Amino acid sequence: MSKLVSLFCGIIFGIGLVISEMINPEKVLGFLNFFGNWDPSLVFVMIGAIIVFSPMYHLLKNKEKPIFKESFTHLNNKKIDKNLIIGSSLFGIGWGLVGLCPGPAVASLALFNKSSAVFVIAMFVGFYLVKLLDLRTQAR
Amino acid sequence: MNIVNFTPLSALIGGITIGFAVFLFFIFNGRMTGVSGIASSFLISKNNRIDNLLFLIGLMLGPFFYNFFTKHKIEILITNSLFLLIIAGLLVGLGTRISGGCTSGHGISGMGRFSLRSIIATVIFMAVGILTVFIKNFV
Numbered sequence: 297m298s299k300l301v302s303l304f305c306g307i308i309f310g311i312g313l314v315i316s317e318m319i320n321p322e323k324v325l326g327f328l329n330f331f332g333n334w335d336p337s338l339v340f341v342m343i344g345a346i347i348v349f350s351p352m353y354h355l356l357k358n359k360e361k362p363i364f365k366e367s368f369t370h371l372n373n374k375k376i377d378k379n380l381i382i383g384s385s386l387f388g389i390g391w392g393l394v395g396l397c398p399g400p401a402v403a404s405l406a407l408f409n410k411s412s413a414v415f416v417i418a419m420f421v422g423f424y425l426v427k428l429l430d431l432r433t434q435a436r
Numbered sequence: 437m438n439i440v441n442f443t444p445l446s447a448l449i450g451g452i453t454i455g456f457a458v459f460l461f462f463i464f465n466g467r468m469t470g471v472s473g474i475a476s477s478f479l480i481s482k483n484n485r486i487d488n489l490l491f492l493i494g495l496m497l498g499p500f501f502y503n504f505f506t507k508h509k510i511e512i513l514i515t516n517s518l519f520l521l522i523i524a525g526l527l528v529g530l531g532t533r534i535s536g537g538c539t540s541g542h543g544i545s546g547m548g549r550f551s552l553r554s555i556i557a558t559v560i561f562m563a564v565g566i567l568t569v570f571i572k573n574f575v
Contacts, residue, residue: 302487302494306497316449344455345458362463367466399538417525432536
């Protein structure tokens with residue numbers, strides 16, 4: 297059942313990206329063009345998502361276990377460190393260059409867009425390099 | 437600053453839809469939704485590999501379902517050179533894994549949990565993204 301939920305959540309998430317137009321990098325770049333012609337839509341996407349998720353999370357976070365798995369995968373990392381700052385900055389540069397972040401990049405593969413395919417392959421190479429070169433622990 | 441192309445209603449409805457997916461993934465599977473985490477775990481970890489793959493497939497099916505039910509054509513525009521796409525993809529892959537999250541992982545799941553780490557990450561990647569676009573406009 298958990299596998300069906302994963303598929304379903306992916307589908308719903310993908311539909312949300314299309315409705316909000318965040319699947320279109322041009323729309324995201326409009327948000328990042330804060331000092332020019334600014335499109336604040338992305339803020340509303342985040343507000344919409346957080347007003348649904350946040351209250352439910354805080355209401356249910358102390359439950360013993362989720363419905364289809366044995367335990368919650370709680371994230372315990374609270375460190376505000378070099379990794380957080382350097383990583384977020386690198387991500388910000390890549391995001392600003394093209395307007396794609398991981399969610400929309402993967403979802404837009406469905407449109408058979410060659411550019412997003414190149415981006416996604418490079419992104420996976422990036423994921424692999426972090427693992428291969430152990431970048432997270434080294435910077436710690 | 438000029439406000440243009442602002443679509444608050446579709447943004448809010450799309451956001452609520454995404455929030456619903458994040459909530460379901462949490463309460464049924466006990467996990468936080470972060471697409472960079474899910475995609476990189478699929479690549480490098482055996483744990484939950486099928487779950488992660490199915491989520492990614494779902495993410496790609498979403499646009500198909502939308503298209504099928506609404507008959508709206510989804511249009512996206514990417515004008516960057518091949519070189520820039522590769523550099524940007526690499527930076528996004530490296531950056532999101534070094535900092536442990538992207539727009540969904542830090543921006544929605546993390547901020548929704550009121551995680552200070554995620555709030556700081558979101559402020560940084562947005563500020564740097566805005567700065568990058570600002571500089572790009574001059575080059």
